[in-house]
Amino acid sequence: MAKSKKLDSLIKALQIMPGVGPRSATRIAYHLLARRRNESLTLANIIEDAMHNIKLCKSCRDYSDDDVCPLCSNVKRQNTGLLCIVETPSDVRAIDNAHAFEGLYFVLHGHLSPIDGIGPEDIGLPILQDKFEKGEIKEIIIATNPTIEGDVTASYIASMARNFDIKVSKIASGVPVGGELDNVDENTLATSLKNRLPY
């Protein structure tokens, strides 16, 4: 029995969020109503603003408030001639948080998947081709996911880049740093052996 239809709608609507099922949506809804009415109104405004106004940077296709994001406008980063190619905007965030890369990014928003009808145009490869043609990129680092689709996409991009004499590398796959070997799956271990480095 629904005592408040608005509350039921809220509980249902909250479930568009990943990881939020009926139980946690219910908990969230009651919590917001009881203790966070003002902050919830702010949240609603922020969601609205974000969904209407966050666009894709014209250069890297990452989420941006402006036509070109601050990272792409950064001359120091431009001068590196380095371009890191990733599948999703959250990959950019992950890599940037590692503080180990000072170049530019390019976001595919997916990977090649002929079965699903996802071809080169759908993942922005014509824009990438333009970048290659301009001659400002000296090296690309491919950081697609280490999955079959990610690898296929990587090799497609690698052959595009080679037409322009651009250096191509791919991020290393292997055992996670700080992990324990017996928790690592067989494929990863096999890869880490195949890709072993001189010591």
Place this chain on the structure above:
Amino acid sequence: MAKSKKLDSLIKALQIMPGVGPRSATRIAYHLLARRRNESLTLANIIEDAMHNIKLCKSCRDYSDDDVCPLCSNVKRQNTGLLCIVETPSDVRAIDNAHAFEGLYFVLHGHLSPIDGIGPEDIGLPILQDKFEKGEIKEIIIATNPTIEGDVTASYIASMARNFDIKVSKIASGVPVGGELDNVDENTLATSLKNRLPY
């Protein structure tokens, strides 16, 4: 480095939700941006509507879209003369989902806690007193949490009710149905022994 301030605001704002920390807020924000822009705008509207318009039922103090909620307006429930007293609106939902109670509810929105300055007025006891005076309540079932504060609140309400010759009971505390005894904490086991029932 923030590439999109609006995205950072969204990630921060999402963290008002219980159980949502920086990591899951980030995951949620990217997911909504990538795949659920329209549903997110709907969610924003629903949150706004809920926070502005969900009020407390004048009779039971549960969340309601109307001045008096459909449950309190239900004559069949009124006629039982039964009133179940709980601490929070989500307790009403929990008990109602058990389909074992056909009477009316009353929500305290907390419990007595002199240390925090929470007295009888803060948990709606004057309204409860009015209900008792009207004479329509024949029995109250106290379903406050089995905590010290919940028990103190329960005994306060019990003595209020006894002034009106209202039958008072309290929900049973004991081992959870379907649970295993060796997973039950000692206090609960001790209570279940003390409150054992003839068989």
